Amino acid sequence: MSTTSGVRPKSPTERLLAANSWVVYAFFYAPILVLIVFSFNDNNNVGIWTEPSFRWYEAMLDDNDVLRAIRTSLIVALISTVVATILGTMAALALERFRFRGQRAYDGLVYLPIIIPDVTMAVMLLLFFAQGFRILDGLIGWSPSFGIGTISLSHIAFNISFVAVVVRARLGQLDPRLEEAAADLYANRWQAFRRVTLPLILPGVMGGALLALTLSLDDVVVTSFVAGPGATTLPVYVFGLVRRAVTPLINAVSTTMLVASMILVGISLGFQRNTRSTVPVTEPQPEPANQ
Amino acid sequence: MTTGTAEVETVTPELEAAAERAQSRRGVLIALPSWAYLILFFAVPLVIVLVYSFATRSSTGLTQLEGWNLDSYARLWDPLVGEIALRSLLLATTTTVICLVVAYPFAYYIATRRPVVRNVLLILVMIPFWSNFLVRTYAWRVLLGTDGPLSQLSQSLGGEPIRLLFTNTAVLIGLVYGFLPFMVLPLYAALERMDWRLVEAARDLYANGWTAFRRVTWPLSRPGVVAGSILVFIPTLGAYVTPAILGGAKTVMLGDYIVSQFLAARNQPFGSALSIAVMSVMLGATIMYFRSGARSL
Numbered sequence: 001m002s003t004t005s006g007v008r009p010k011s012p013t014e015r016l017l018a019a020n021s022w023v024v025y026a027f028f029y030a031p032i033l034v035l036i037v038f039s040f041n042d043n044n045n046v047g048i049w050t051e052p053s054f055r056w057y058e059a060m061l062d063d064n065d066v067l068r069a070i071r072t073s074l075i076v077a078l079i080s081t082v083v084a085t086i087l088g089t090m091a092a093l094a095l096e097r098f099r100f101r102g103q104r105a106y107d108g109l110v111y112l113p114i115i116i117p118d119v120t121m122a123v124m125l126l127l128f129f130a131q132g133f134r135i136l137d138g139l140i141g142w143s144p145s146f147g148i149g150t151i152s153l154s155h156i157a158f159n160i161s162f163v164a165v166v167v168r169a170r171l172g173q174l175d176p177r178l179e180e181a182a183a184d185l186y187a188n189r190w191q192a193f194r195r196v197t198l199p200l201i202l203p204g205v206m207g208g209a210l211l212a213l214t215l216s217l218d219d220v221v222v223t224s225f226v227a228g229p230g231a232t233t234l235p236v237y238v239f240g241l242v243r244r245a246v247t248p249l250i251n252a253v254s255t256t257m258l259v260a261s262m263i264l265v266g267i268s269l270g271f272q273r274n275t276r277s278t279v280p281v282t283e284p285q286p287e288p289a290n291q
Numbered sequence: 292m293t294t295g296t297a298e299v300e301t302v303t304p305e306l307e308a309a310a311e312r313a314q315s316r317r318g319v320l321i322a323l324p325s326w327a328y329l330i331l332f333f334a335v336p337l338v339i340v341l342v343y344s345f346a347t348r349s350s351t352g353l354t355q356l357e358g359w360n361l362d363s364y365a366r367l368w369d370p371l372v373g374e375i376a377l378r379s380l381l382l383a384t385t386t387t388v389i390c391l392v393v394a395y396p397f398a399y400y401i402a403t404r405r406p407v408v409r410n411v412l413l414i415l416v417m418i419p420f421w422s423n424f425l426v427r428t429y430a431w432r433v434l435l436g437t438d439g440p441l442s443q444l445s446q447s448l449g450g451e452p453i454r455l456l457f458t459n460t461a462v463l464i465g466l467v468y469g470f471l472p473f474m475v476l477p478l479y480a481a482l483e484r485m486d487w488r489l490v491e492a493a494r495d496l497y498a499n500g501w502t503a504f505r506r507v508t509w510p511l512s513r514p515g516v517v518a519g520s521i522l523v524f525i526p527t528l529g530a531y532v533t534p535a536i537l538g539g540a541k542t543v544m545l546g547d548y549i550v551s552q553f554l555a556a557r558n559q560p561f562g563s564a565l566s567i568a569v570m571s572v573m574l575g576a577t578i579m580y581f582r583s584g585a586r587s588l
Contacts, residue, residue, distance in 0.1 A: 098318025
């Protein structure tokens with residue numbers, strides 16, 4: 001586990017490594033900082049600094065399209081996160097705690113959406129909904145339109161897999177003897193799950209839910225294919241704006257999105273910190289050779 | 292792996308088989324909702340794309356589900372497609388190599404810090420990793436603009452204005468920026484769990500720093516290198532957002548070419564065939580990765 005870096009004298013290699021790291025951090029943060037600074041710029045041109053103002057934030061709050069897109073984003077994120085977390089957790093349990101016929105094929109089905117490129121997923125869902133709605137129209141004369149419904153269904157489709165992977169990793173670390181102990185103490189299956197397994201995998205479930213939430217709020221490609229004329233999410237709306245022209249309004253919206261995702265990171269870090277110390281997970285044991 | 296279910300005192304083969312059956316039934320029941328969902332909203336759509344890739348495009352841009360043919364696949368050998376595929380491959384490979392060269396020493400540096408420092412440094416990587424991808428790409432659009440901050444800085448230093456926007460270089464910068472964390476995190480995971488005593492042993496046996504790295508550290512971090520390369524290469528190959536925002540007409544990549552087949556050119560069969568081809572390449576790469584024996588993250 002421990003390294004000897006503290007003991008080692010600072011070698012030229014060490015200095016180079018440190019310098020490289022500072023450059024990488026600068027590379028990570030400089031564009032973000034520039035964007036934030038320029039969102040407070042009182043100028044119609046994106047890149048030319050005049051003086052600080054909240055002008056573009058005011059414009060953003062007056063823009064009904066932006067507000068509607070924010071609303072759609074939040075609704076879709078909420079629906080897809082809740083459904084995908086439940087379905088993904090169940091998938092993880094089925095894969096990690098049970099053995100049944102066809103499990104390998106099911107395993108592949110759960111993992112495939114992660115490997116498949118965004119663009120292919122988008123194409124698949126667009127053709128599926130278009131074809132499906134045509135068939136529905138022919139059968140019962142009902143043709144639904146693209147919008148919040150299709151976006152949510154699509155986000156659930158890719159989020160299930162990510163939740164399943166995260167929860168499964170947590171389940172894999174868990175000592176199965178804890179559940180056996182609960183069973184030995186006359187807990188029925190549901191009680192053992194509710195009182196032992198679920199609390200122990202909760203950090204994994206929450207981690208999966210946060211990932212699903214982030215992915216849903218982040219997605220541009222799939223959403224731009226399955227969004228309707230009346231309903232787009234914020235990233236898709238911003239993407240459309242960026243492709244037309246770059247305006248300082250986009251800086252303000254982007255900064256708002258950045259701050260929102262940083263709050264999410266903060267929540268997830270706080271959550272991990274709170275649970276890590278109290279949950280008995282079988283940590284990788286130090287090799288016996290240590291002694 | 293299986294949770295011991297049939298460890299009752301009087302275990303008869305029949306009882307054991309019945310318990311196993313009951314257990315497997317429960318497994319199926321728990322798997323059922325997600326299975327049904329993924330069949331309907333993933334497997335069926337995948338089959339539809341496959342079917343569409345053999346269909347014909349009518350002169351009005353509609354897709355006719357008849358007269359099945361391989362025309363769309365034949366068009367994959369069109370020089371234009373080859374040019375776009377080559378550019379995508381080149382950009383994806385270059386992005387992966389740059390990310391690896393930059394991220395390896397970076398991850399090494401983080402992994403060899405004290406635990407407290409290490410955590411802080413890691414969180415500083417996680418923040419951009421979790422931030423909105425579109426916004427991070429857009430930031431470069433502002434930064435690289437002809438009258439943007441970088442250009443002004445260059446001019447105030449007496450240089451030329453920077454004209455990088457809408458070039459391959461701009462797309463490359465955007466891709467490296469967007470996917471660098473995907474390389475850093477698996478490399479860090481591999482280096483962090485490495486047994487550094489092995490390096491010390493190598494040094495004790497008179498290996499110099501470079502030999503110890505080449506013979507011990509590098510082979511042990513290989514799973515991280517492979518995982519990181521896959522995680523960067525695959526999404527870059529199908530990238531759509533980055534070339535759409537930072538690129539121009541001459542930097543079309545496979546991702547935006549596929550999109551244009553659906554939204555602009557209205558050639559769904561050809562777009563479907565392209566998607567299937569790109570997907571196959573990626574699945575092939577991923578399977579090769581698992582075959583190579585590297586363990587997953």
